[in-house]
Amino acid sequence: MNYETLLKSIDCMASDFLFLDSGDMDVPTTGKFLNHLENVAREALNLNIMPIQEVGRGLNSILECIILDSIEDKEAAILTFEQGIALLQEIVNVEKNQGKYQGDIRGYLERIAFVTGTSISSSDKEIVDEVQASKEKITAAGASEEFLIQDESLLRDFIAEGMEYVEEIEVNILNLENNPENRDYINAIFRPFHSIKGVASFLNLEKIRELSHNIESLLDKARNGEHSVTPPLIDVVLDGADALKSMISRLKEALEGKKENPLDVDLSALEMRIHNINKGIEQEPSVKKLGEILIDDGVLSEQMLEEGLKAKENNPEKRLGETLIKERAVTPKQVSQALRKQAEQITDMSTIRVDTRKLDDLIDMVGELVITQSMVQQNISNQENGNKDLARNVSQLFRITSNLQKVSTSLRMIPIKQTFQRMARLARDVSKNVGKAVVVEMEGEDTELDRNMVDEIYNPLVHMIRNSVDHGLETPEERVRCGKPEKGLIQLKAYHRGGNFVIEISDDGRGLNREKILKKAIQNHLVNSVEGLTDQEIYRMIFLPGFSTAEKVTDVSGRGVGMDVVRQTIEKLRGKIEIESIPGKGTTFITRFPLTMAIIDGMIVKVGKERFILPTTAIRQVLRPTRESHNHIVGQGETVNVMGRLMPLVRVYDLFDIEPEKVDPWDAIVIVVDGASRSKCLLVDQIIGKAEVVIKSLGEGLKDIDGISGGAIMGDGQIGLIIDPEGLFELSEHC
Numbered sequence: 001m002n003y004e005t006l007l008k009s010i011d012c013m014a015s016d017f018l019f020l021d022s023g024d025m026d027v028p029t030t031g032k033f034l035n036h037l038e039n040v041a042r043e044a045l046n047l048n049i050m051p052i053q054e055v056g057r058g059l060n061s062i063l064e065c066i067i068l069d070s071i072e073d074k075e076a077a078i079l080t081f082e083q084g085i086a087l088l089q090e091i092v093n094v095e096k097n098q099g100k101y102q103g104d105i106r107g108y109l110e111r112i113a114f115v116t117g118t119s120i121s122s123s124d125k126e127i128v129d130e131v132q133a134s135k136e137k138i139t140a141a142g143a144s145e146e147f148l149i150q151d152e153s154l155l156r157d158f159i160a161e162g163m164e165y166v167e168e169i170e171v172n173i174l175n176l177e178n179n180p181e182n183r184d185y186i187n188a189i190f191r192p193f194h195s196i197k198g199v200a201s202f203l204n205l206e207k208i209r210e211l212s213h214n215i216e217s218l219l220d221k222a223r224n225g226e227h228s229v230t231p232p233l234i235d236v237v238l239d240g241a242d243a244l245k246s247m248i249s250r251l252k253e254a255l256e257g258k259k260e261n262p263l264d265v266d267l268s269a270l271e272m273r274i275h276n277i278n279k280g281i282e283q284e285p286s287v288k289k290l291g292e293i294l295i296d297d298g299v300l301s302e303q304m305l306e307e308g309l310k311a312k313e314n315n316p317e318k319r320l321g322e323t324l325i326k327e328r329a330v331t332p333k334q335v336s337q338a339l340r341k342q343a344e345q346i347t348d349m350s351t352i353r354v355d356t357r358k359l360d361d362l363i364d365m366v367g368e369l370v371i372t373q374s375m376v377q378q379n380i381s382n383q384e385n386g387n388k389d390l391a392r393n394v395s396q397l398f399r400i401t402s403n404l405q406k407v408s409t410s411l412r413m414i415p416i417k418q419t420f421q422r423m424a425r426l427a428r429d430v431s432k433n434v435g436k437a438v439v440v441e442m443e444g445e446d447t448e449l450d451r452n453m454v455d456e457i458y459n460p461l462v463h464m465i466r467n468s469v470d471h472g473l474e475t476p477e478e479r480v481r482c483g484k485p486e487k488g489l490i491q492l493k494a495y496h497r498g499g500n501f502v503i504e505i506s507d508d509g510r511g512l513n514r515e516k517i518l519k520k521a522i523q524n525h526l527v528n529s530v531e532g533l534t535d536q537e538i539y540r541m542i543f544l545p546g547f548s549t550a551e552k553v554t555d556v557s558g559r560g561v562g563m564d565v566v567r568q569t570i571e572k573l574r575g576k577i578e579i580e581s582i583p584g585k586g587t588t589f590i591t592r593f594p595l596t597m598a599i600i601d602g603m604i605v606k607v608g609k610e611r612f613i614l615p616t617t618a619i620r621q622v623l624r625p626t627r628e629s630h631n632h633i634v635g636q637g638e639t640v641n642v643m644g645r646l647m648p649l650v651r652v653y654d655l656f657d658i659e660p661e662k663v664d665p666w667d668a669i670v671i672v673v674d675g676a677s678r679s680k681c682l683l684v685d686q687i688i689g690k691a692e693v694v695i696k697s698l699g700e701g702l703k704d705i706d707g708i709s710g711g712a713i714m715g716d717g718q719i720g721l722i723i724d725p726e727g728l729f730e731l732s733e734h735c
Helices: 004-018 027-047 050-067 074-097 106-116 126-135 152-178 183-202 206-223 231-255 268-278 290-296 302-314 320-326 332-349 356-382 388-410 417-433 451-472 476-481 514-523 535-543 562-572 725-734
Strands: 413-415 438-443 448-450 488-497 500-507 576-582 586-594 599-607 610-615 619-623 630-633 637-642 645-651 669-674 679-684 686-694 708-713 719-723
Touching (some): 004 027, 027 050, 027 074, 027 183, 050 074, 050 106, 074 106, 183 206, 206 231, 206 268, 290 320, 290 332, 302 320, 320 332, 356 388, 356 686, 413 417, 417 438, 417 451, 417 488, 448 451, 451 488, 451 562, 451 586, 514 535, 535 562, 562 576, 599 669, 599 679, 630 645, 645 725, 669 686, 686 708
Parallel strands (some): 438 488, 610 719, 645 679
Antiparallel strands (some): 500 586, 576 586, 599 610, 599 686, 619 669, 637 645, 708 719
């Protein structure tokens, strides 16, 4: 069974709840959550997960009560809604990983009944029916039916919010036109359409709902790379925003008694344009002629243009611009400006936008080419009397392949600088909201990362920045009392280390309160005993669902949902997150992600009969130690003296249960490898050589093997495992 779609819908709801600007919910926000619940209900019905349907039914009733303002304690309702999201995540994870969910949800449903004043019954398909009923009490006749105002106050709120949303769309569509590859602008346009659709559905405004849904779907395909952001798409989104503005204005007139049926409008032409873009039927842009540009600029009339064309017929050797100047219809400057605009159009048409999926395909094919290259090289090296001309030609092919690999890989790599700049802006904005002063320092912002990874890590970084400012930094008065500068410091660092891409977010605030975390964990029955827990294990408790030590919920943080979402997102990217904290000094979040480049330089080593690949970026030194440099130290285990420094020795064969060829370090090879924050010595039997290898996933069943980040096809067609240095270090410490 496929749970990914259901998980995605619930995670989207959790993420939207996490990034609410305030603890209270307005009408557009509740409409957005109704959209999410409809998707969750449908997928839960398909998978026949009854608890999801029942909890979804309860969440839907909370939203209805909030919209109708029939609930006394909104804060309790929002808290209950938050708990419901966490419960949905728990149910799906149990169903996916362990089978049938056996937990008792009756207590939660009773809490909803207490908060809303309505009982929640448990039936099979009712959840979908009720969500649909709450959102789509719409007649099939649509515009031809009489328009009825069901709730005047809600409609007035929708009109005010809707006009603000349309203005937001208009601003961001112009930004998108200047930066068509920027997904943030697409998202900024997508969200208002999505919110308008949700509330329009609840208010039975079918035409508005349908148009918003169609444009929302178009934008969704654009942000997923299915459509390019072309001028026709920009035009149709702008026209769609104009149509929404017109219909919302007509709704206002209907409230004033000036319109009987405000939504009786013809959108067929606009819907056909949306349909054509969805089907890829786009009108090819054409370069405007000089006369058309001059008319558009208002410096020439159509009649004057016709006279100029007739004059040109008598002097065909002269160009139109020269003729118009001679006829004193335009000035040389005006013709020059028009010609420049025409040249800009031609330049624009000489460039193309490439779908990111095509880039992925290109990199995959180059990867296969590198594998084939390694096989050919292996075959040639195995021949005792090979053809010298063939060897020379293949060597040239290898150089070309290597250059092709570098170019294709660079197409997907972008610096983290833009993301860091946005984080700096976010830190300043949040600090103003919570009454704090902050200075942001950036380091390594030119470090490059795969574009897909940059998009995925954005939300986790946002929440960690918000947490650092809201929870981590003290107020200016507190900082002065502690002898610190009045302004708090947030540091953003990015760098490559040990075959990983590392991002550090540090603050010089109060640090994590170890005792407070333990107290909260015991209260929530997350731990029974505090004996033997390390600081790192205690700090990691903040990533548990619903865990928060905040004394009150603010519009920035404190709901206990965020850090769990952060952890889940990072783990989906095969990344890891660690926390370093010193009371009174500050906290550092360290996130590590594997480099997603398809091809890496690696050193092939042999342990017993197995071959492993070490990323060359992680290798510091290779040596064969003397007997005297090998030591056993109490509390540290085996060490090797490397240039006066004692470094831990890791026997790779012990970790993977391999029969080694050599056991004594002075007979084998020792490789000094750098991890994220430490270095160790790996004991291997021999070094086979260096090669460019293509990273291949090991699949769902083997993706979580400690110490291994992937596999690669070797020159002889066999599989070699790629070592994750930091993961290997952790594995050695637990063995």
